[in-house]
Amino acid sequence: MKTKLNKILKDFAKGLEEVKNTLQLEELEQRFFSRRSGEMTEIMKSLKELSGDAKKEFGKLANEVKKELENLYSKKKQNLDKVKMGGIADKERIDITQPKLPKTERGHLHPITQEMRAVEDVARTMGFMVEDGPELESNYYVFESLNIPEHHPARDAQDTFYIKDKPDWCMRSHVSNMQVRLMQKYGAPLRAAHPGRVFRNEALDATHGHTFYQFDAIVVDKNLNVGQLVGVIKEFLKAIFKRDVEVRIRPGHFPFVEPGFEMEMKVTFGKGENAKTKWVEVVGCGLIHPNVLKEGGLDPKEWDGFAFSLGLDRLVMGKYQLEDIRHIHGGNINFLKQF
Numbered sequence: 001m002k003t004k005l006n007k008i009l010k011d012f013a014k015g016l017e018e019v020k021n022t023l024q025l026e027e028l029e030q031r032f033f034s035r036r037s038g039e040m041t042e043i044m045k046s047l048k049e050l051s052g053d054a055k056k057e058f059g060k061l062a063n064e065v066k067k068e069l070e071n072l073y074s075k076k077k078q079n080l081d082k083v084k085m086g087g088i089a090d091k092e093r094i095d096i097t098q099p100k101l102p103k104t105e106r107g108h109l110h111p112i113t114q115e116m117r118a119v120e121d122v123a124r125t126m127g128f129m130v131e132d133g134p135e136l137e138s139n140y141y142v143f144e145s146l147n148i149p150e151h152h153p154a155r156d157a158q159d160t161f162y163i164k165d166k167p168d169w170c171m172r173s174h175v176s177n178m179q180v181r182l183m184q185k186y187g188a189p190l191r192a193a194h195p196g197r198v199f200r201n202e203a204l205d206a207t208h209g210h211t212f213y214q215f216d217a218i219v220v221d222k223n224l225n226v227g228q229l230v231g232v233i234k235e236f237l238k239a240i241f242k243r244d245v246e247v248r249i250r251p252g253h254f255p256f257v258e259p260g261f262e263m264e265m266k267v268t269f270g271k272g273e274n275a276k277t278k279w280v281e282v283v284g285c286g287l288i289h290p291n292v293l294k295e296g297g298l299d300p301k302e303w304d305g306f307a308f309s310l311g312l313d314r315l316v317m318g319k320y321q322l323e324d325i326r327h328i329h330g331g332n333i334n335f336l337k338q339f
Helices: 002-018 022-033 039-049 052-084 088-092 111-125 175-186 226-241 290-295 312-320
Strands: 136-138 166-171 190-199 211-221 247-251 257-269 276-288 304-311
Touching (some): 002 022, 002 039, 002 052, 022 039, 039 052, 111 226, 111 312, 175 290, 175 304, 226 247, 226 257, 226 304, 226 312, 257 304, 257 312, 276 290, 276 312
Antiparallel strands (some): 136 166, 190 211, 211 304, 247 257, 276 304
16 A cells, blocks of 8 residues: 555656646546546545554555645646746747738627627517527427417418428427417416517519518407507507607407407618619518417417517518618628628
8 A cells, every 4th residue: 555655656746747738637636636537536545454553553654645646746737837827937938930920800790690680679679578489390389279270271282381290390480470379378468579580482583582580479468459459559569669650550360369460661772863662561460360269279269469579581671771681691791790
């Protein structure tokens, strides 16, 4: 035992002389003090096999050696820390002949990401919880729970990306897939928002894309009406655009709301002589259909609800007066630098 302890002390001291950085010091520490197989640790564990005077004698010696190892380790670590914090060794590594590197440009968030965070902040200030949901979703939450029957045109394969060999699953075509999930999870009253990416099998043009972003929100409470729905949306848009917005609503059909509306906002596209102002649909909305409330586990005779959904891509278009939605996702670095 005494011979082993002397060898450990000698090997540890020699190992410290060869250590040049903190990584090597950590490796040496693991070799001798690792809880599973450290050389010093094994010695300390073997003491329990001794008895009487032998245990007392070698226990005292082992503790003295361990303390000596810890002192040596502490001194070495202090010396390495001094070098790391700007000692002579660090200064000698600076190459004063190296040319100054050119100034690099800092990147920034994509305009869609900026808008996503902005609408989330607005939603939270208005008392909405913000939730996330799955992009790969079951037909139940995308269609059936939202009162969209099996043969409804929205379920046709020309609009939705279905999963091969798994007809009950698809890439969500709207973020309204979270409405019933949230009602099932939190019950009522409820005020929740859920932004995210959606997918539709559509042809690309100036105002449509196959992959884009939506923001959806629902409110469930008692004695809700259309006036409250319109008021909430107007305040929401006002906070996003930081100005008063001119809106109008007209009847619209969405299976999961009754009655349903399309809200349009007056938007100016382009600048200067090429500027054009027109009404653009930005929000689909309405009072939540009783069948949807039932799917969420709520009694439609007791609870009311309203929901609204808007396209973040179109919000970016309106906010920055863009004439073509394809610019946003085109990856043109000169275009993105403007934001």
